[in-house]
Amino acid sequence: MRQLQLTLMQQHTMWLIVTLTLQELQQEILLQVTIYLYNQTLVVSQYLQSLLGILYCQQM
Numbered sequence: 001m002r003q004l005q006l007t008l009m010q011q012h013t014m015w016l017i018v019t020l021t022l023q024e025l026q027q028e029i030l031l032q033v034t035i036y037l038y039n040q041t042l043v044v045s046q047y048l049q050s051l052l053g054i055l056y057c058q059q060m
């Protein structure tokens with residue numbers, strides 16, 4: 001009986017570790033995605049600004 005309890009405890013600990021690792025991974029992925037999207041937004045806005053600049057110059 002004692003052996004069974006120990007095994008269950010070990011499994012529980014394993015699950016905890018796995019769950020925590022998954023949560024950390026999830027946060028890491030979210031961070032990476034956020035950074036990527038932010039960079040994409042910067043690229044797009046710079047592109048739009050230069051496009052507007054060209055259009056503005058053509059209007060002159």
